[in-house]
Amino acid sequence: MVDPGNVKGKCLESITDNIIQSMAHHIAVIDQQGDILIVNSAWSDYTRINGGDPEETGVGSNYFTVSDRETVRKIKTVLDGTTDRVVVEYPCHAPREKRWFAMNVTPLMDFNRNNIIGAVITHMDVTDRKLLELRQQKDLDMAKSIQKRVVLEPIEQENITVKGFYLASDQLSGDLYAWYKISSHQYGVILLDIMGHGVTAGMMSMAIRSMLEGIITDEIEPGKVYLKLNEQFHKFFKSGRGYKNFFCTGIYMLIDTDEKSISYINAGHPGAVGLSGNESFILSSANPPIGLSKEPDVKTGKVQVSEKTKLLLYTDGFTDSMNMRLSDGESFILQEMHLNDDIHEHFEKIVSDLNRKDDIAIVSVSFE
Amino acid sequence: MFSYEIEQESERAKVTFEGDLDIDCTETIEDELIPALTGYKSVIIEFGAVEFVDSSGMGLLLNLVQSLKDEGVSVYIRRVREEVMEVFDLLQIPEILGRHTFVG
Structure with a gap:
């Protein structure tokens, strides 16, 4: 059966x-x-x-x-x-x-x-996927090397030093810094943090980078530089789906070594931390990020210094990677600035040792 | 991981956000939430369970609120955590969206 x-x-x-x-x-x-x-x-x-x-x-x-x-x-x-x-x-x-x-x-x-x-x-x-990954990696490596090539040489003169350092969370960074000697005693220093990270932010940062020298050397004054950048943002980057609210935060300083002054504008960016002798100061934000407002009110600031002055500009990837709120980050940076006269070396080491979540960029300035 | 829940009451909707608001939420906000919330008279966004908003998330939030406002929807954002509000203030989001958008 x-x-x-x-x-x-x-x-x-x-x-x-x-x-x-x-x-x-x-x-x-x-x-x-x-x-x-x-x-x-x-x-x-x-x-x-x-x-x-x-x-x-x-x-x-x-x-x-x-x-x-x-x-x-x-x-x-x-x-x-x-x-x-x-x-x-x-x-x-x-x-x-x-x-x-x-x-x-x-x-x-x-x-x-x-x-x-x-x-x-x-x-x-998995050959097809692997070949595609390898091609993409090659492209990214090339883009990364181009991005590195446009980083400016530091300014290292008798009375002023300006240096930058960045680490990208992905292959490409959306953080961007630059500096230009405007006259024998004036220097324009800028740090921008483009929204997002990776390929899109990297491409945007390169497009903005190409405009910076012209804008800073023509406009010079912080308020004018901000307005011009804002105008360019609206003109070039704000069309199309997904770009309606594209923006970048940033801080621009005009340092006058004769006048011993720092004129600045901060557009939604973490406050730069300064130390002049024993006096500390923060260059805080008073403006919306670049690209968010069509006709922003411009609020600039000016700090007069008398002694040797050190400044640290940084992007929020720095404080985020330390799980610090912005206000705690400012206190931490100020405290660390007292520990080493060479603030660039000091903060470069701190940033390099971090477990990064986002792009991080720092710019250090020292002047007599 | 970001998630949301919509509770509706006639012409009003309450949408509760949970998780981090970042670039991974793009499709959720643009393709799901904006169409789902358009048509209500008012929308309350419960923000208390959002611990982190990065710059891309900030752009998405602006897009959400402005798109709804453009369609005549009144939008309110409620219970923003202190550390998130610190970032909103830095970017002047309350000025851009209107202070009245942020409630209790």
């Missing part, structure tokens, strides 16, 4: 086998010892096409003996239940073709789904 349960079981077994055999990925099932129990035809074909011996990786052979030690270790973490899944990407280049595969290992449970009795190993051809 035919057992209907047995017929159903055989039927399911046959369907399962057909599914495995029909899959394009290379599939093998191993037991706890690494012995291969099942392979599909894609697995066997691949071994044959690549001149391998199907005996070595076919049913009855041991997968651990043909795998490197690290791969075996990873497979065993699935077999002993330490991990639910292991994915390993590896190159598998043919003489005339570059190829990459991803090995995916998942546990094979017993009938009651209580115990791990083996593992299912799948190899997928």
Whole structure:
């Protein structure tokens, strides 16, 4: 007499086998010892096409003996239940073709789904994705090197030093700084933080960078520089979906070494921290970010200094990466400024040691 | 991870935000929330469970509020955390959206 349960079981077994055999990925099932129990035809074909011996990786052979030690270790973490899944990407280049595969290992449970009795190993051809990633990486590396090339040399003169330092959270930075000698005793220094980060912010920062020298050397005064930048933002960057509220924060200072003054404008940017002798000051924001308001009221400030003066400008990535609120960040920076006369070296080290969430840029200025 | 929940009461809607507001919320805000909230007379955005807003998130919030206002919807943002309000103030968001937009 035919057992209907047995017929159903055989039927399911046959369907399962057909599914495995029909899959394009290379599939093998191993037991706890690494012995291969099942392979599909894609697995066997691949071994044959690549001149391998199907005996070595076919049913009855041991997968651990043909795998490197690290791969075996990873497979065993699935077999002993330490991990639910292991994915390993590896190159598998043919003489005339570059190829990459991803090995995916998942546990094979017993009938009651209580115990791990083996593992299912799948190899997928990921060459197309890998090639795309490599091309993108190459493009990003090139863009990054272009962005680095447009960073200005520091100003290191007898009476004034201006230096900058940035670290990008992605390949490209949306933070941007520049400085220009306007006359024998006037220097324009600017730090901008473009909204967002990554490729878009990096591209925007390069576009803005190309305008800066003209704007700063023509307009000179902080209020005029801000208005001109704001105008350019509205003109060039604010059309199209997603760009309606595109903006950047920034701080621009006009330093006059004869007058011993700092005229500045801060547009939604964290306050620059200054120390002149023992007197400290903050160049706080009093204006909306560049690009957010069509006709902003302009509020500029001016600080008169008498002694040797140090200033640190920074983007909010600095305080965010330290999990500090803006006000706490100002106190921290001021406290640190007292510790080392070379504030640039001091803060560059602090920034380099941080676990960054966002782009970080700092600009340090010292003048007599 | 950002999420939101809309509670509606006739012509008014209350939308509760939770999580960080950043660039990952772009589709959620632009493709889901703006169309979903357009048509109400007034919208209250509960902001108390938002701990962090980056510059992209700030742009999205401005876009949301301004798009709704352009459609004649009154928008109010409620219970902004102190540390988030510090950033809003730095960027003069209350001046841009109107001080009355921010309530309790």
